Amino acid sequence: MALVASDGIGFNDDPEEMFYLFRRYFRDREEFRNEKDFFRFFEHFLYDSRKMGSGLREFVHNLEQRVGETQNDARRQHDLSKERMLSLSDSIDRIEERQNSTNKVLHNYLIYQHLGDVLNSVKLDRFIPVRVYLSDDNEADVRKVSSAIDKLLGAFGFEFSDDFPAEKGSWWKKWFAKSTEVATQPEVTDRLEKIERALELKGLHKPQSEVDKAQAEAIAALTAATKDIPNVAIQAGSILLVKTTDGNSGPCLQVRTLSTKELIYLENNQHLLCKPETVMQSLSHGSSQLELPVTE
Structure with missing residues (x-):
């Protein structure tokens, strides 16, 4: 059986062939704003021709549904792309802001570098290395230690x-920490010495009257975070904290300020921190062999 429209278009009984013949003939019609308009026109045409059976009606309905789903998917993809672009734009802005801040710090150092030792007395953004070794990489312990170190640095005027x-x-984790405000090198040294003293008092279970509340809480948080980790080594600038656990005597905590020689030796041999049991002895022995350049 054939279907013949008033314009003389011929269709056979196959609904898909009828559809594509119809579409090819009317593809340039301007009133079809989108695919749905076209499907409705096609459906009405077939109804008017009184030749549309239930199978063809279902075929047209399914086509309309698929086009609707495709349009919805396209909208979702567009919205998602828009969100990603906004997120990317925000990330670029943050990177640019951070880059500008870094450039400012670098330029300040370049300006004052010719001053030699006087540089230590100039108030600048000061940086210290922060390095942590934990013998256990349990995810919960790692989060606690990272948070505790962040809190400790904040309490003494530093930030990651x-x-x-x-x-x-x-x-094994590394950071750089920066002073929250510009400072001289002696001021940085003083802050680090306060950290050492607070850690010593906590380790000796002595009252910490000279330590303010925020600092005491930060020290307590770090102690609690490392409680279940057998071996720990934490360097914050010139301060080195080492915890080791012996099967017979239990945990042992050592905290001290590193000498200039020890700092240089550790900087060149950072892997020593991965052996908390021997790091103190290795530093003492290695740094004793180090010769510092003579300054005039």
Whole structure:
């Protein structure tokens, strides 16, 4: 059976062939604003021709439904792309802001570098390395220790500025911390000495009258975070905290300020922190062999 429209278009009984013949003939009609308009026109045409069976009606309905789903998917993809673009734009703005801040810090150092030792007395953004080794990489413990170190730095006037990927197995992590306000080098040294003193008092279970509440809470948080980790080494600038656990005598905590020689030796041999049991002895021995350049 064939269907013949008033314009003389011929269709056979196959609904898909009828549809594509119809579409090819009317594809340039301007009144079809979108695919749905076209499907409705096609459906009405077939109804008017009184030749549309239930199978063809279902075919047209399914086509309309698929087009609707495609349009919805396209809208969702557009919205998602828009969100991603906004997120990317925000990220670029943050990176640019951080880059400008870094450039400012660098330029300040370049301006004052010719001053030599006087540089220590100039108030600048000051940076210290922060390195942590944990013998256990339990995710919950890692989060607690990271949070506790962040809290400790904040309590003594520092904040994380750069974050480097951690190494798994055991846990080995590096950061750079920056003074929250510009400071001289002696002021930075004083803050680090306060951290050392507070850690010593906590380890000796002595009253911490000279430590303010925020600092005491930060020290307590770090102690609690490392409680279940057998071996720990934490460097914050010139301060080194080492916890080791012996099967017979239990945990042992050591905290001290590193000498200039020890700092240089540790900077060149950072892997020593991954052996908390021997790091103190290695530093003492290695730094004793180090010769510092003579300054005039």
